[in-house]
Amino acid sequence: MARSDITIRAEGLTKRFGNLVAVDDVSFTVRQGEVFGLLGPNGAGKSTTIRMLCGILKPTAGYAEIAGINVVKTPEQVKRTIGYMSQRFGLYDDLTVRENILFYARLYIGNWKKAAERANEVMEKLELHSYANTTAGQLSGGWRQRLALACAITHKPPVLFLDEPTAGVDPLSRRMFWDILYDMAAEGVTLFVTTHYMEEAERCDTIGFLWHGKLAALGSPEKIKKTSIPAGVYTIKGVSPAEVVNTLKGLPFVAETSQYGSEVHVITNIPEDVTHKIREQLMAMGLNQARVAPSVPSIEDVFMYISHEKANNIKQNE
Amino acid sequence: MNNKQISSFLSKVLTFAIKEWNHILRDRRSFLLTLIFPAFIVVFLGYAVTLDVNRVRIAVLDEDGVAGRQLEKKLEGSTTFEVVQVPNLPEGIELLKEGHVQAILQVPRAFSKNLFFTGKSIISLIVDGSDNNAARIIMGYLADFAGKGFYAVRHSPPRKTTVKYLFNPALDTRLFFVPGIIAIFIFMMAVAMTALSIVREKEQGTFENILVTPVRPIHILTGKVIPYLLIGFVNFFTGILCAYLFFGFHVYGSWVAIAIIALLFVACGVCLGMLLSTLTKSSLVAWLLSFILTFLPSVILSDFVFPTRSMPGVITAVSWLVPTKYFMHLLRDISMKGAPLDQLLHYVLPLMGFTFIFMLVATRRMKRAHAW
Ligand SMILES: Nc1ncnc2c1ncn2[C@@H]1O[C@H](COP(=O)(O)OP(=O)(O)OP(=O)(O)O)[C@@H](O)[C@H]1O
Numbered sequence: 144m145a146r147s148d149i150t151i152r153a154e155g156l157t158k159r160f161g162n163l164v165a166v167d168d169v170s171f172t173v174r175q176g177e178v179f180g181l182l183g184p185n186g187a188g189k190s191t192t193i194r195m196l197c198g199i200l201k202p203t204a205g206y207a208e209i210a211g212i213n214v215v216k217t218p219e220q221v222k223r224t225i226g227y228m229s230q231r232f233g234l235y236d237d238l239t240v241r242e243n244i245l246f247y248a249r250l251y252i253g254n255w256k257k258a259a260e261r262a263n264e265v266m267e268k269l270e271l272h273s274y275a276n277t278t279a280g281q282l283s284g285g286w287r288q289r290l291a292l293a294c295a296i297t298h299k300p301p302v303l304f305l306d307e308p309t310a311g312v313d314p315l316s317r318r319m320f321w322d323i324l325y326d327m328a329a330e331g332v333t334l335f336v337t338t339h340y341m342e343e344a345e346r347c348d349t350i351g352f353l354w355h356g357k358l359a360a361l362g363s364p365e366k367i368k369k370t371s372i373p374a375g376v377y378t379i380k381g382v383s384p385a386e387v388v389n390t391l392k393g394l395p396f397v398a399e400t401s402q403y404g405s406e407v408h409v410i411t412n413i414p415e416d417v418t419h420k421i422r423e424q425l426m427a428m429g430l431n432q433a434r435v436a437p438s439v440p441s442i443e444d445v446f447m448y449i450s451h452e453k454a455n456n457i458k459q460n461e
Numbered sequence: 462m463n464n465k466q467i468s469s470f471l472s473k474v475l476t477f478a479i480k481e482w483n484h485i486l487r488d489r490r491s492f493l494l495t496l497i498f499p500a501f502i503v504v505f506l507g508y509a510v511t512l513d514v515n516r517v518r519i520a521v522l523d524e525d526g527v528a529g530r531q532l533e534k535k536l537e538g539s540t541t542f543e544v545v546q547v548p549n550l551p552e553g554i555e556l557l558k559e560g561h562v563q564a565i566l567q568v569p570r571a572f573s574k575n576l577f578f579t580g581k582s583i584i585s586l587i588v589d590g591s592d593n594n595a596a597r598i599i600m601g602y603l604a605d606f607a608g609k610g611f612y613a614v615r616h617s618p619p620r621k622t623t624v625k626y627l628f629n630p631a632l633d634t635r636l637f638f639v640p641g642i643i644a645i646f647i648f649m650m651a652v653a654m655t656a657l658s659i660v661r662e663k664e665q666g667t668f669e670n671i672l673v674t675p676v677r678p679i680h681i682l683t684g685k686v687i688p689y690l691l692i693g694f695v696n697f698f699t700g701i702l703c704a705y706l707f708f709g710f711h712v713y714g715s716w717v718a719i720a721i722i723a724l725l726f727v728a729c730g731v732c733l734g735m736l737l738s739t740l741t742k743s744s745l746v747a748w749l750l751s752f753i754l755t756f757l758p759s760v761i762l763s764d765f766v767f768p769t770r771s772m773p774g775v776i777t778a779v780s781w782l783v784p785t786k787y788f789m790h791l792l793r794d795i796s797m798k799g800a801p802l803d804q805l806l807h808y809v810l811p812l813m814g815f816t817f818i819f820m821l822v823a824t825r826r827m828k829r830a831h832a833w
């Protein structure tokens with residue numbers, strides 16, 4: 144990987160708010176055209192990380208670089224390089240779609256004729272033109288999301304930061320939105336996305352998992368799934384999930400149990416195969432119909448496991 | 462700055478001004494209210510609040526019997542007074558306490574005799590001081606009255622007391638304080654509208670989006686000044702027009718001077734609004750701050766009706782920090798006395814200073830929040 148390939152670089156990025164360490168010594172790199180997904184529970188520090196990378200929040204410590212520009216030293220200079228879609232979208236609800244887009248286009252493009260052309264181009268691209276004269280407040284979630292994206296890309300930024308762009312949006316719109324993002328990535332735009340949706344995480348080239356401000360896992364989804372859990376993951380089907388969870392929770396070899404519809408995923412803390420042990424336990428409780436099988440961990444399993452481990456470590460240290 | 466930088470600056474400023482203008486026009490009802498408000502306030506307050514004293518009930522205790530009767534007749538003939546006879550002082554005091562009368566005029570025994578022989582005599586006036594303003598006016602009226610009332614008693618008047626009121630010959634207090642009302646409300650509106658327009662962006666989360674664009678605080682601030690300056694300016698003249706139509710307000714000085722000081726004053730309010738917007742993230746707080754910091758000082762410390770000169774020294778000093786005070790004096794001096802602007806620089810320059818300082822501090826504070 145050539146060094147010039149790297150578009151975003153964070154080294155030891157840290158942000159403190161008083162006693163709270165919102166982002167704690169986070170380091171990673173993102174290549175050009177890559178889709179980087181930052182995940183983590185509420186309050187993990189995702190938005191704080193993005194805001195530091197965008198140059199609107201000064202890091203307490205550490206270094207950040209976008210397209211070779213030192214963000215910490217010269218935050219003003221990255222502004223033309225980046226686009227930012229904030230977590231709350233930040234649209235002017237009383238202005239029309241065109242007025243919203245035109246506002247940002249004109250701020251970036253001094254020539255108003257060109258700005259208007261570019262606004263039309265963006266509306267065309269995101270299929271917003273039929274709503275051009277609708278006020279933003281009247282749009283539904285999916286279209287609001289597109290409008291927010293449109294406002295962020297009027298200046299064709301090579302790097303795009305999207306803070307939970309799909310929160311509160313229906314699955315079909317989310318799907319279509321990701322198709323747009325992939326098209327942009329294919330054109331060479333570097334995308335930095337935060338999300339709570341695991342299926343979206345699976346679609347990223349690289350994911351980082353933030354836990355209480357710390358980067359607890361980093362790598363491609365495949366790599367993370369393979370390497371993050373040193374033990375096994377088992378799927379149990381065919382019986383009441385609640386009873387399974389009750390039976391297995393607290394066993395010495397079980398690290399974490401979680402329920403997915405009618406299935407239960409069990410993460411162990413020993414590398415040996417425990418399929419038969421689990422079956423025995425369930426039979427002892429009369430759950431004879433249980434089908435137990437080792438399985439490949441999902442991203443969600445990995446994050447459950449990491450959260451569990453981290454919480455345990457903290458408890459032990461105390 | 463070269464041409465390219467200037468055009469880039471103008472483009473950003475105008476982008477903000479146009480966007481702001483769109484917000485204002487989109488909310489038709491608020492916009493109309495904004496335009497009508499000054500007219501409403503001027504007419505409503507102008508008619509409701511008056512400092513003129515009308516139909517003052519006064520008790521006359523006539524111990525003399527001769528001059529007293531004459532004075533009484535005179536008083537009854539005027540529309541200002543309504544006379545009640547009392548037989549003795551304690552009864553008069555009782556009426557005063559109960560608020561049935563506002564003053565007692567006591568004409569002592571041998572009043573006319575003394576006046577006839579010595580040319581001097583004493584009458585006493587007891588005024589209800591709880592309405593300080595009314596008391597002062599009653600005293601003024603009666604002093605004037607007593608002087609004239611006794612021409613008939615003596616053949617030639619002893620000494621003529623003449624008071625001539627310059628600048629507001631009819632002594633119509635409305636003409637005195639209607640412009641003050643306009644000043645107070647224009648200022649408050651300019652401050653509140655500007656502060657809210659910026660704080661709203663913080664609340665909506667649009668401010669965060671603006672921060673990542675290549676605009677600087679100066680673009681945002683200048684862009685927002687333009688529409689609110691325009692509205693404040695129009696509001697001022699709506700108010701003045703109403704004062705003219707309803708109360709016969711007249712400008713003796715130059716209209717250009719009035720326009721210049723109005724523009725300066727509104728600019729001062731807009732800049733103060735910006736400064737306030739950097740202190741809070743909540744619309745409610747912004748509104749309260751605007752109200753408390755503009756309305757109360759403007760009413761109390763601007764010589765609107767309460768003369769700051771007669772306040773304790775510290776408060777007089779503080780009153781010089783109230784921009785409305787400068788404007789109040791400018792407006793009165795130009796409209797009533799016809800004073801030219803170059804003689805009023807001691808009011809104009811501080812107002813300019815305030816405007817500049819507010820703008821500077823607002824930009825500074827926003828810059829700190831903006832980058833780092
Ligand atoms: N300006 C601030 N002042 C003080 N604390 C802050 C500030 N901004 C964020 N925090 C705190 O920092 C922590 C991380 O916040 P952040 O918004 O980065 O989380 P997040 O991962 O984006 O969460 P979410 O999924 O809810 O958006 C939280 O505990 C939050 O309360």
Ligand SMILES: [Mg+2]
Nearest residue numbers: 189190191230
């Ligand atoms: Mg967030």
